[in-house]
Amino acid sequence: MTAGAIKVLLIGIMIIYAMLVVLVLMRAVIGPRVADRLMAINMVGTIGIFLMAVISVMLNEDYLLDVSIIYAMISFLSVVILTKVYMGVHEENVLKRHKIEREKREQGIKADDDEWDKLLKSIEETEVPTQLRKK
Amino acid sequence: MEWVRFVFAAICLVFAAVMESIAVFGVYKFKFVMNRMHAAAIGDTLGLMLGALGLIILKGISWFSLKMFIVVIFLWMTSAISSHVIMRMEYSIDEEAVAEETETIRDVNSSEV
Numbered sequence A: 001m002t003a004g005a006i007k008v009l010l011i012g013i014m015i016i017y018a019m020l021v022v023l024v025l026m027r028a029v030i031g032p033r034v035a036d037r038l039m040a041i042n043m044v045g046t047i048g049i050f051l052m053a054v055i056s057v058m059l060n061e062d063y064l065l066d067v068s069i070i071y072a073m074i075s076f077l078s079v080v081i082l083t084k085v086y087m088g089v090h091e092e093n094v095l096k097r098h099k100i101e102r103e104k105r106e107q108g109i110k111a112d113d114d115e116w117d118k119l120l121k122s123i124e125e126t127e128v129p130t131q132l133r134k135k
Numbered sequence B: 001m002e003w004v005r006f007v008f009a010a011i012c013l014v015f016a017a018v019m020e021s022i023a024v025f026g027v028y029k030f031k032f033v034m035n036r037m038h039a040a041a042i043g044d045t046l047g048l049m050l051g052a053l054g055l056i057i058l059k060g061i062s063w064f065s066l067k068m069f070i071v072v073i074f075l076w077m078t079s080a081i082s083s084h085v086i087m088r089m090e091y092s093i094d095e096e097a098v099a100e101e102t103e104t105i106r107d108v109n110s111s112e113v
Helices: A002-030 A034-059 A064-106 A113-127 B002-029 B033-059 B063-093
Strands: none
Touching (some): A002 B002, A034 B002, A034 B063, A064 B063, B002 B033, B033 B063
């Protein structure tokens, strides 16, 4: 008697969570910054882990939970490593830019403030790839 | 007895789904990453705990509940850490003094912020 009710309940919960996963993935696609996307992927990981647990109850397979433990570890690792990569890229670009500025200064370009600004602008334009530019 | 357990489990699972929905709603409502992260933490902690509690009540005490407990404890520890790491990345990338790079490019020379 309860078996049918339990099945209906679990399937309903799984449908709700599947719809939430789609919504969170949409946030990951349209999220304007990197941090938005990473946060959304983190949420997808959490919901996926819960879905695996529900499936393991529904199929009566305890071993599916081991998969969800491993999945939790890997999703945590992916978030940490992706943030480290982005921070590393950022730091590298900053260092490159400082180097270019120092070289210009060592070449003895003595500029007024206006000219110095123009120089900085030109450096920026050469530095940043066009597809990353905001406008 | 069976039905009592089922009712308690159903209440927990439905509340878990509601909490997760609130988290997703907050993720869409707020305009800035750090606020969004605050909303997302609801689903990572309360939503997951209620869901695990519902499943444990449904299944009874066994190895399953121990594993579920481990998953919940692990996610409670790691979701805080990953929120912290994401926020630190956002802060270090978005510094005004170095405005450029990745996706948060800003023009230093223009007055627009």
